[in-house]
Structures are given as structure tokens and as C-alpha cells.
Amino acid sequence: MILEHVAIWTNQLERLRAFYETYFGATSNAKYVNPSTGLETYFLTFSSGARLELMQRADIPENKNDTIAQYRGIIHLAFAVASPAEVDKIADRFKEAGLTILRGPRITGDGYYEFETLDIDNNRLEVMAKYGGDV
Structure with a gap:
């Protein structure tokens, strides 16, 4: 499935x-x-x-996405890339464009290298790669 x-x-x-x-x-x-x-x-x-x-659709109300608080339910979309270097490259591109970086890039406790960001509707996103020891 x-x-x-x-x-x-x-x-x-x-x-x-x-x-x-x-x-x-x-x-x-x-x-x-x-x-x-x-x-x-x-x-x-x-x-x-x-x-x-x-x-x-015009009749759909605004969402209650919050850039700090988190709520039950779907919280983010995660995009995997090939390497930690690519995570850094995308994070730099976001910073250059003036887009929000919430956290990272960083090494997580479960073996990933990632940064957290928002799309233009404040939906949370992660960009991540498996961490193999080199950043």
C-alpha cells in the first residue's frame, strides 16, 4: 500500500x-x-x-496553523533529499529568499539531518536526509 x-x-x-x-x-x-x-x-x-x-474554494474558513504551537493531527510534510549537503543547500536557498526557517539544519536523535520550515500558508515542512556522520 x-x-x-x-x-x-x-x-x-x-x-x-x-x-x-x-x-x-x-x-x-x-x-x-x-x-x-x-x-x-x-x-x-x-x-x-x-x-x-x-x-x-471561497467557503473554506482560514486554518489555525500556528508557527510555534503544535496540535494533534497532521503536523508537517517531510521531503527527503539525497544528502545532508543537499539539506544545507535547500536551507540556504530558503534563507536567501527570505523564507522562514523554524529550526535547523540539525542532526536529530533518530539519525536524520533536517531543517524545519513553513510554506507560504504556514504549513509546517521538513527537509531531511539520512545522517551518515558527514555534514
Whole structure:
């Protein structure tokens, strides 16, 4: 069994699509629009085959994402890269773009090298690689 996709509601559909294309190499399908419900959606596909569905509809309320507090339920999306050096490269790219780094890059207690960040809707993200001793 595989996890087919994860969906995110947004009120910045085009900007969020561009964010994941720019910083995570996602490829988008053509926008789907349902005129009767007002739903607009993209499926973004990553090199691993994983997919992220971005959805927008005017009647969906704002989320309560908090950049400090954490709550039960889905808390973050994690993106794996090939090496700790690549984690550093992506973290540097985020810093140069003025994007938020919440924590890291750092070595975790369970054998990963990662940094935590936010997308433009304040959804928590991790960028990680297996840690083999060299950073």
C-alpha cells in the first residue's frame, strides 16, 4: 500500500503551486475547476511519485496553523533529499529568499539531518536526509 496523496486547502492557489514547483521541484497538472461548487485544484507530482493536492474554494474558513504551537493531527510534510549537503543547500536557498526557517539544519536523535520550515500558508515542512556522520 502507498499513500497516494495529501490535500491542502488554500486561499492562495497559484502562489502555493508556484512555491512547491520552485522549491521542491513539483510538476503540476492543469487546473481543475468545478463551476457548480467553485472548487479549483491542482495535483502536484514529485520525483518520487508522491502527490500533493492543492485546493481552493471561497467557503473554506482560514486554518489555525500556528508557527510555534503544535496540535494533534497532521503536523508537517517531510521531503527527503539525497544528502545532508543537499539539506544545507535547500536551507540556504530558503534563507536567501527570505523564507522562514523554524529550526535547523540539525542532526536529530533518530539519525536524520533536517531543517524545519513553513510554506507560504504556514504549513509546517521538513527537509531531511539520512545522517551518515558527514555534514
